[in-house]
Amino acid sequence: MSELPEKQVKRLKALIQEAETSLAAAKELLISVIGDDDRAVTPRSSIEDVSGKVIEGIFDGQMMLGPDGKTYPVPANYASKSKLVEGDLLKLTITDDGGFVYKQIGPVERKQLIGTLVQHDGIYYVEAGGREYRILLASVTYFKIDLGGQVTIIVPADNPDAVWAAVEAAL
Secondary structure (H helix, E strand, O other): OOOOOHHHHHHHHHHHHHHHHHHHHHHHHHHHHHOOOOOOOOEOOOOOOOOEEEEEEEEOOOEEEOOOOOEEEOOHHHHHHOOOOOOOEEEEEEEOOOOEEEEEEEOOOEEEEEEEEEEEOOEEEEEEOOEEEEOOHHHHHHHOOOOOOEEEEEEEOOOOOOOEOEEEEEO
């Protein structure tokens, strides 16, 4: 078997990268729709006047941890656009028809860092301040950040062990 020309190898690598990114996006979307425990989630605008069961919890970078120990799926696009960071206090209203309405009610103190977008095994990170912070795929696609691109991220000011960051802007 002959070796593939360098151009074809580069194209194959690019196609594989695109497929991995699409697969990661599909997984993230699935979690935001059905959650980790296969409950359907119908996100709604937090502006709507809604009634139902109210649960307050802490955002862990991807999900809301309730006081009952359960995790509740936070739509990735809401977390990304709202620039939620680990430790933020959220209020979840589960409406009478099963819809989920989130509202940020207690943001933690934040600090900004500038870093570089990297990827390992289909997961995106920003290298900043001598370490890597995981970021949501929704942020990568929303801000159209390329691998190796410079990014401003937001992290909790008082949590040196934070794993997740929110994207403030692509530079």
